[in-house]
Amino acid sequence: MNAMTCPGTTRRLRAGGDRPRRHGKAIIAALAVIFAVLGLAGCGSSAPTSSSTVVTSATPKIENGVQVFNVVGTAALKFSPSTLIAGPGKITVNLTVESGSPPHNLVVESISGARTDFASVDRPRSVTFTVDKPGNYRFVCTIHPSMQGTLTIS
């Protein structure tokens, strides 16, 4: 197998497209994951490979020079995404709460002012703060202490 050569990857995936249409997408998605793992890691490619529906980590959207994250507090008492990857500077976290979920907040424990008010299903909350020092910063929901995430500044 020739998975280490990147330019041909896309073409090879498309070659599977003559399978029955119903299964083709799933097969292509599975192949994409396999090729991403086997092949793209060595390429330095910046192509996103976001074929998964489970959001564990995210990079921000940049709006007016601010790094913006949209985080959902779920009914299962999780943050989605739970890992936020940013650079030093200004960060905004928009916290919404999933339907059927109790209220949540998002508090970065070691960063002064990095704390939303309690958000509920019909009341999203936001906070903006600045971080300059690279590192991993834990965040929690203060009413559900098992609900945790990490803000990585690199």
Ligand SMILES: [Cu+2]
């Ligand atoms: Cu909570």
